[in-house]
Amino acid sequence: MTDVRFPQLSQEQPDAEGVLATWFVADGDQVASGQLLGEVMVEKVSGEVLAPATGRVRLLVAEDQTARQGELIARVE
Amino acid sequence: MSVTESATAPAEPAVRRLTTARAMVEGIAQEMERDASVVVLGEDVAKYGGIFSSTAGLLDKFGPQRVIDTPISETAFIGLGIGAAVEGMRPVVELMFVDFFGVCMDQIYNHMAKIHFESGGNVRVPMVLMTATGGGYSDAEQHSQCLWGTFAHLPGMKVVVPSNPADAKGLMISAIRDDNPVVYMFHKGIMGLPWMAKNARSIAPVPPEPYETPIGKASIAREGSDATVVTVSLSVHHALDVADQMSAEHGVELEVIDLRSLVPLDREAVLASVAKTGRLLVVDEDYQSFGLSGEIAATVAETDPGMLRAPVRRVAVPDVPIPYARSLETAVLPTRERIMTAARELVRA
Numbered sequence: 185m186t187d188v189r190f191p192q193l194s195q196e197q198p199d200a201e202g203v204l205a206t207w208f209v210a211d212g213d214q215v216a217s218g219q220l221l222g223e224v225m226v227e228k229v230s231g232e233v234l235a236p237a238t239g240r241v242r243l244l245v246a247e248d249q250t251a252r253q254g255e256l257i258a259r260v261e
Numbered sequence: 262m263s264v265t266e267s268a269t270a271p272a273e274p275a276v277r278r279l280t281t282a283r284a285m286v287e288g289i290a291q292e293m294e295r296d297a298s299v300v301v302l303g304e305d306v307a308k309y310g311g312i313f314s315s316t317a318g319l320l321d322k323f324g325p326q327r328v329i330d331t332p333i334s335e336t337a338f339i340g341l342g343i344g345a346a347v348e349g350m351r352p353v354v355e356l357m358f359v360d361f362f363g364v365c366m367d368q369i370y371n372h373m374a375k376i377h378f379e380s381g382g383n384v385r386v387p388m389v390l391m392t393a394t395g396g397g398y399s400d401a402e403q404h405s406q407c408l409w410g411t412f413a414h415l416p417g418m419k420v421v422v423p424s425n426p427a428d429a430k431g432l433m434i435s436a437i438r439d440d441n442p443v444v445y446m447f448h449k450g451i452m453g454l455p456w457m458a459k460n461a462r463s464i465a466p467v468p469p470e471p472y473e474t475p476i477g478k479a480s481i482a483r484e485g486s487d488a489t490v491v492t493v494s495l496s497v498h499h500a501l502d503v504a505d506q507m508s509a510e511h512g513v514e515l516e517v518i519d520l521r522s523l524v525p526l527d528r529e530a531v532l533a534s535v536a537k538t539g540r541l542l543v544v545d546e547d548y549q550s551f552g553l554s555g556e557i558a559a560t561v562a563e564t565d566p567g568m569l570r571a572p573v574r575r576v577a578v579p580d581v582p583i584p585y586a587r588s589l590e591t592a593v594l595p596t597r598e599r600i601m602t603a604a605r606e607l608v609r610a
Contacts, residue, residue: 205455206464208278223280225455 186237188258190251193226201252202226204245211243215260226253235260279467280453282314284426285391288433289316289353291471293323296351299437302329302338303355312357313393313452335365339390343373346388351437356392359408359446373442374417388443389436390418395448395495395546397458397594401585407578409493410545410552412444413523419443419476420524424451424497426465428521431474439476448546450495462498477525481534485514488540488608491531491557493520496544496595503600511610523553528560532568535561539570540607544595549577574603 194200206223209215215235222233235241237260245257279287293299301307301316301323307330310317320328331338335356342354356362362369369390376386396405413420419441423429429447436443453463482497483504490500497519504515516534520527535541541561543554554575561569576595584590604610 203455205459206280206453208464220283223455228456230455 186239186260187256188221188233188236188241188260190224190253190255190257191231191233192253193224193229193231194253199252199254200226201250204247204249204251204257205230207243207247209241209243211241213241215239215241221258224251224257233257276466277469278464279426279430281423281426281429281447281463282317282452282454284430284467285315285433285447286317286319287467288430288471289437290319290322292351292434292437293319293327295471296437298350299353300327300329300345300350301353301355302331302342304331304333304338304357306330306355311355313447313449313457314454315355315391315393315447315452335361336368339365339368339373342388342390343368343376343386346386346442347376347384351387351389353389353391353437356390358404359392359394360403360406362392362408362411370415370417374415377441378417385440386442387440389433389445390442391445391447393449394422394446395450396583396590397450397495399585399587399590402582405583405590407446407448407494407545407547409446409523410547412446413526413553414551417442418524419522420446421476421522422446422448422493423474423521424448424482424494424519425462426453426467428474428480428519430467431472432476432521434471435473435476438473443476446494448495451498460498462501474521477522477527479518479520479522479527479530481516481530482519483515483517485516485538487513487515487538488542488604489516489518489531489534489538490542490544490600490604491518491520491534492544493523493553494546496546496600499595499597499600500544503597503604506601507604507610511605513604513608513610515604526556526560531557531560532564536565536568539568541569542574542576542600542603542607544600545575545577546595547578548580549575550580552577571607574607576600576603
C-alpha cells in the first residue's frame with residue numbers, strides 16, 4: 185500500500201492549504217505507476233498528482249475539498 | 262497517459278478522463294510525435310505552457326527548437342508561422358486572447374487566409390491559429406470576447422470551436438493535418454482549469470489514441486423532439502443543463518446541436534433538426550448582430566421557412582462591449598437563465 189500525498193506547491197508556506205481540484209480517476213480504479221490521478225491547486229498555482237505505484241486507487245479526499253500540503257489524499261493498494 | 266512499459270502493467274481504466282486543456286495538449290503532442298514538421302509558437306507557450314494550459318508540458322517533451330516562446334509582437338510571430346507553413350511546416354501558433362487580433366489582423370485575413378487563393382491554389386498554408394475566447398470571469402472588454410463570427414465571416418479560413426475534451430483533441434488533430442489555415446477557438450470556460458470557473462462537462466473521457474474529429478460536422482449533443490437549440494462552445498454546456506431541467510420540470514425535450522465548426526458550417530444538421538422539431542433557438546456568446554445567430558436563422562429562412570412553427574429566437578450578447586462588473590457581465594452573457602426563458606417562450610412551457 186502506497187500513500188499519495190498533496191504535493192508541495194508552495195515552498196514558502198509548507199503547510200499551506202489547497203484544493204483537490206480534479207480527480208481524473210474514480211475510487212477503486214486500477215492505475216499504473218506514473219499515471220495522472222488528479223490536479224490540485226494552492227492559491228492559483230495548480231499541480232499534478234501522479235500515481236506512485238501500480239494498483240487499485242482509493243480516494244480519501246473529495247473533489248473541491250480543501251487539504252493541507254503533505255496531507256494524505258489517496259492510497260494505491 | 263498511455264501505459265507502455267510492460268505487459269505486466271494493468272490495463273488502463275476503462276474510461277480515462279481528461280480536461281479539455283489536457284486533451285488539446287495530447288492532440289498536439291501526438292501530431293508532433295508523428296510529424297516532425299509540426300511546431301508550436303506564441304507568447305508564453307513554452308516555459309509557461311500557455312496561460313490557459315493549452316501547451317503545458319510540450320517544451321519538456323519536444324525542446325525549444327519545436328516549442329518556441331516569441332516576443333510580444335503578434336504580427337511578427339503570426340507572420341513567422343505563415344512563412345513556415347508556406348515553406349512546408351505545420352505550425353500551431355497561439356494568439357493568447359482572440360481580442361488581440363486587432364494588432365495582427367492583416368497577417369491573418371490578408372495573408373494567412375488569402376495566399377492559397379492569390380497563388381491560384383499553388384501555395385498552401387497548413388497552419389493552425391489557436392486562440393482563447395469568451396468571458397464570464399470579469400476580464401472585461403478586451404479579454405472576454407468570442408469573435409468567432411468575425412473570423413467565420415472572412416473567407417479563406419476554416420473555423421473550429423470545440424465544446425468538450427474529446428472534440429478538442431480530435432479537432433486539434435484534424436486542424437493540424439488540414440492543408441488549409443484553421444482557426445481553433447477555445448473558450449476559457451471549457452478548459453477544465455481549476456482556477457477558472459470549473460464545470461463538470463469540461464472533464465470527460467478522451468480516447469488515448471490519435472483520432473480526427475471531422476471539421477465541418479456538427480454533433481447532436483442531446484436528442485429531443487420539441488425544439489432545436491443550435492449553439493457552440495461553452496453555451497453547449499449551458500444548453501444541456503437547461504435541456505435537462507426542462508425535461509425534468511416541464512416534460513419538454515430540447516434537441517441540442519453543437520456546431521463544433523463554423524467554417525464549413527453544417528447547415529444540413531441544423532435543417533434536419535428544425536425539420537423535426539419546428540422550433541429554433543440559437544444561443545451564441547458572440548455579439549448578436551451580423552453574426553452566427555443571424556446566419557443560422559437565414560439558413561432556415563432561405564431553405565424552407567414553412568418548417569418553422571414559431572418565430573426563431575436568439576440568445577446572444579447584445580451589441581455592447583463585455584462589461585467588467587460581474588452583475589453587468591452576467592446580464593449580457595447567454596446564461597442558463599436567459600436560455601431557459603427563451604426556450605420556455607419558444608415552446609410555451
